[in-house]
Amino acid sequence: MKYWVKKELKPPHGKVYIIKDRCKGCGFCIEFCPQGVLQESEEFNAKGYHPPKLVETDDKKCIGCGFCSLICPEFAIHIEKEEEEKDEKAD
Amino acid sequence: MEIEAKSHPLDRYLRADRIPHIWCPGCGLGTVLNCFLHALEETDIDLKNLAVVSGIGCTGRVAGYINVDSYHTTHGRAVPFATGLKLANPKLKVVVFSGDGDLFAIGGNHFIHAARRNIDMTVICVNNYNYGMTGGQLGPTTPLEARATTAPYGNIEHPFNLCHVAAASGAVYVARWTSLHVRRLKESMKEALNKKGFSFVEIIAPCPTAFGRRNKEPTGLETLKYYKEHSVIKHGIDPAEADIEMGGDIVVGKFVDIEKPTFDEAVHELIKKARK
């Protein structure tokens, strides 16, 4: 029983992929990520914009919701939902 | 840490040599195309059987970016071109993707009669309240009092409410979203694509360069924040009650979803009958 409870509580997670040179710096992904894990980076891309970067903390992580990948006008960001991690077998 | 990538999973739907597209930073058009490609990916439409038709304008450029049979027609003529395609080859899935000016100013008559005849096609209209491509003239959807290059003191022409026009003309599916409602928009596009008959999806989207700049929303981000504050979802309401006003709420949702025989079915029935 304990095993299942533990598994269901595990939050989903996503891997964020960014094609930096496509970004035009609109800020949509940064502003509307429900987890607030995207930030403007300091680096310049080929077009002179600051592409986003992922900033996760202990309590704020990408949940793989895919919002950023749907709203990006430049096809510059996409995500891969992480496989559910296997729980250590509870005894 | 994010991972640096070189390509995007939707690249196979795009003419890669034409990306990056020419749309301005903060323009809503890229988002709408993105949602459309996601919607296509989630339907079982055979891409070999799909034709996308655009008219002229910034929105009209969609035809040049999407990697399926696509046609960039003359200004205002996307709907008649699409009608011809559908009647000549009834098996085709035909989508018209164009702007408010192209579809409702110069192309307005074509739109209402295709809806009236219930021709089996999906029309996706990006409404950015103006003629973006030619520098921000007012058009048939510019809200009252909004400023445009040809309305420097504010617009005095009553605008069309596009969903009301579509519903009154006979469309069997009518929905409106903003370019911030990406998930609902994608779902609505899927419904429209799967609908038999004349389906219409309007997307309110920012044009920061030609419209926003003159109307206190110089960036796309500010316009999206406005949508967040002012959008109200009202499924099933009479679209006549969903007029758009400067500074007011934007009513979004699915307004119409009905069944009706299509023109193409009727015409092919008639041909069979006449040949007997």
Ligand SMILES: Cc1ncc(C[n+]2csc(CCOP(=O)(O)OP(=O)(O)O)c2C)c(N)n1
């Ligand atoms: C016959 C003709 N008349 C006028 C024009 C100029 N023109 C080009 S695009 C456009 C309006 C486009 O507005 P809309 O459809 O709203 O597209 P947007 O650029 O806003 O996406 C006009 C009037 C033209 N190309 N052809």
Ligand code: SF4
């Ligand atoms: S997938 Fe969702 S949570 Fe993850 S970065 Fe994108 S918007 Fe944020």
Ligand code: SF4
């Ligand atoms: S939405 Fe896309 S273009 Fe806009 S800032 Fe994010 S990655 Fe850049």
Ligand code: SF4
């Ligand atoms: S002029 Fe307006 S509609 Fe055209 S690409 Fe620029 S922001 Fe988009």
Ligand SMILES: [Mg+2]
């Ligand atoms: Mg327009």
